Amino acid sequence: MSILIYAESENKKLKKVAYEVASYASSIAENTQDEVVAVTINVENTEELGKYGVHKVLNVQNENLNTFNVDHYSDILTKAAEEVNANILVLSQSANAKYLAPLVSVNLKAGYASNVVELPELDNGFQVKRNVFTNKAFGMAEITTDKKIIGLSSNAFGLHEKETTAENIDFNPEISDSNIKVQSVDKNTDKVSIADAEIVVSGGRGLKGPENWGMIEELADVLDAATACSKPVSDMGWRPHSEHVGQTGKPVASNLYIAVGISGAIQHLAGINASKTKVVINTDEEAPFFKAADYGVVGDAFEVVPQLIEKLKEFKANNA
């Protein structure tokens, strides 16, 4: 039996989440002695997966798969799972992985748990801890089927090196037709996306207007971070809807979340609570965000943020 992972890539290069799911799968394998197999699609160099405990790579090379298509990609994962007789499939929680996982679940009749944050517990059935109620709580979910699918929340498990050699195997299953046609992709390639970012810098209504976002972007730039915003900020059109984070917006599970001029309403916090370290900058020391944050600065964003940018630049220069 084996544990299969979907090692995602972008522009033919593996993404960090690929190493994260590999780390997770190889940690399970330490207990179960399963073989860890990765599926890659149009990846140039898959060697790096060996660093994270992957034994075998099913390497798909097909020009028709350069653009993500949910039918094609779920088909490949299903066929790969059958090929290596996988009993566990691990995926990330990227938009694409979340899109295809339910289809694979039906194909394999495999119980699927998404938003998983820890390794499975194996003593009492197969149970995984997952986020529920948009990060307001956790649930232990028992997957009762022989085949299991785990959607691993990003940054939840981290990277764990385990040196192996990943054997590369060409894998070119026949791909069925899809009725879904991608007409155009509009992607901001020079910016980190909220889903991929280790650090997210987020602005709220306290910033007064869209013209003041320059400093948020500069702060994000210095930190290699993605920019985000609270719901009213996107509702008023100060920032695009895709930046809205929270319970009804995008979930954030970054290592560091910096909230500037955000009050910390329950719906906002619910969506960002999975972030590891939270910093708040707010003039009002009574703002609820101070109860949720690890570090706080009571102060005016227009004074604090420019200082923070300067000091961070110095810090980066000294630590380069």
Added chain:
Amino acid sequence: MKILVCISHVPDTTSKINFTDNDSAFDTNGVQFVIGPNDEFGLTRAMWFKEKQGASVDVVTVGEKDAEPTIRKTLAIGADKAIRVDTKPIDAFQVAEEIADVAKNGGYDLVIAGRESIDYNGGMVPGMVAKMIGANFINTCVSLEIENETATAIREIDGGKETLTSDLPLVIGGQKGLVEEKDLRIPNMRGIMMARKKPLEVKAPVAEKPLVEFKKFSKPAPKGDVKLVDAENIDELIDLLHNEAKAI
């Protein structure tokens, strides 16, 4: 065009989440239930198809009797018929099987569900339904037009957007963006009166057993106090983030 909108009956976003029965069940005490926010966007888009393109709009919820006020609300907003599958929703696969059965028997062209629910928020049901009924599937859908049996949709991807086309039947996982927030509807008196005369069908469940079951719930450990850093001493913040939190 026949549209089916999937409605999850979920705790209001301001709800405090607690558990009972030895942390094995969600404590509904004092919790107000609402139409899932993502479903509300989908329902409103469905109403647009009804009003502009003559579509019919049915809604379905998988849940026990306590979910009825929530689906009555969708009738008051303008849905034509409501179906409640009378069973306790336990996991996404089971819920999807129930919805797939309704969708197949009803011959719907379009099934609108939400990207995720806000209770057990698996983000699983819509894709499962699509696969079970052999329909096309578009997730994280922020725009949907249908002309001559062809759908044009915009999907949110990490870091951007993608425009897709697909034939019907189609299932979408919808979210904010499908309609403007200001266009969301609150039932008015006339709608509420009319809803009383609309059919609310209660259907027996067909699904086998669930594949995943919650055994126990817990809440995040209470947070320690925030460490306050003086606004004049930003160096300290950087030091803490670097040395203590190891976040930069």
